[in-house]
Amino acid sequence: MPLEIVRNDITKMKVDVIVNAANAALKMGGGVCGAIFRAAGASELQDACDQIGSCKVGEAVLTDGFKLDAKYIIHTPGPIWQGGTKQEAALLKASYLNSLELANKHQCESIAFPLISTGIYGYPKEEALQMAISTISSFLINHDMFVYLVVFDKKAFGLSSKLFTTIHQYIDEHYVEEVESAIRSMSEERFAMHNIVYNKQDVYEKATESLINLLNHLEESFSERMLRFIDEKGMTDVETYKRANVDRRLFSKIRNGVDYTPTKKTALAFAIALQLNLEETDELLSTAGYTLSHSSKFDVIIEFFIQQANYNIHEINEALFAFDQTLLGA
Known part of the structure; x- marks a missing residue:
């Protein structure tokens, strides 16, 4: 499916590109960022990031995937949550959109995102999830790409508690309960057993006639x-x-x-x-x-x-x- 939520380790995703929730200095950090650096090869990836230098919040840059299954890594610094008054929503949307456009530019057919900014940056998970899904789904209206939102565990997932x-x-x-359904089904089977027609020839003729009738009246x-x-x-x-x-x-x-x-x-x-x-x-x-x-x-x-x-x-x-x-x- 074009957009799918999966529970997995993003470093193990077999896609064209994975997204790193980076810091603006493009240095190895903790959380998802640290895990991606370690899996890709920390020294090689850091050298590639150092050649780029830095990346502004909401923007995105690309490096090789090195030891990952993914061919590329897109690095995008998400916003730090400051109560929602510092354009955090617009910057988070930009992180997703710029990453998608960069992947499309490099002809990637599949991309895996973490929930950007929901770790130590403190963005509320429910709002971050809604922003991710709305931005990605809008992008997919005009583009063909397989997009995965990768959630490591349910604690990182932001479904509304009210919903x-x-x-x-x-x-x-x-x-x-399925047990009740199974019991009901068994009872129906027992009842049917008591009503079996024992004339096999009659059963065969009726079944053949019924099948022909059904085949002649196939619905859409x-x-x-x-x-x-x-x-x-x-x-x-x-x-x-x-x-x-x-x-x-x-x-x-x-x-x-x-x-x-x-x-x-x-x-x-x-x-x-x-x-x-x-x-x-x-x-x-x-x-x-x-x-x-x-x-x-x-x-x-x-x-x-x-x-x-x-x-x-x-x-x-x-x-x-x-x-x-x-x-x-x-």
Whole structure:
């Protein structure tokens, strides 16, 4: 997917370029900066940074990745939090945007960011996360690039505590434990066993007749129904796959492959992109053989956002990440 939140060590990301939350002097520091220097080779990287000299807050410079899997390192000094009165938001946005533009200039197809300025620089995590996602998602509207926001652990993640609590309450009210679902399923199976038709020939004839009938009355495929929804909602193809956090190449595969069956997370990503209500979402999912279930926390969280008419896929993915669920997109 074009924008993805991942829990990982940024120095181990296999991307074209990783971003270092640097200091203006481009010296080896602590935290993420220190980890990147050590993994790349501290002396080689410091020599490269010394040749550049310095970098202003909000700007970005590039060096080789040296011993990293990444080809390049982009160094950008984020702002120090001073209560929000010293243009911190504008400077943080500039750090992300200048890094993205520099990566694009060097024809990078993938880039990994830390949450800039949220360590010793003290930028509030929730606000920093929102700035990162809004800046990156705006950039991706006009550019094709895979962007990763790398979070080392949940303590570094900035989902609103109020939103987390609200979603948690919704899950508590609507989530049916999988054990209960399994018991219910077993009971249904036992009931079915008592109603088996023992005339095998009759069963075969009825099954064959039913299959022929079904094949003669196939409903729309996922691709066909999705394209019809796009027309009904007055959206363009580009607008749809960008909102769905889906790569252009995958969208093309779905569009041109009538029989293509996407994963459930991809199907739901398109439902969110098209701003479908619950009934429409179930309709689209059914064409791919899926349904929303209260025995899945993933499904309940998606249902929560649809009920709230919140179709911002990146906010939904923030919540899914916070609850250790698969993210939407592909």
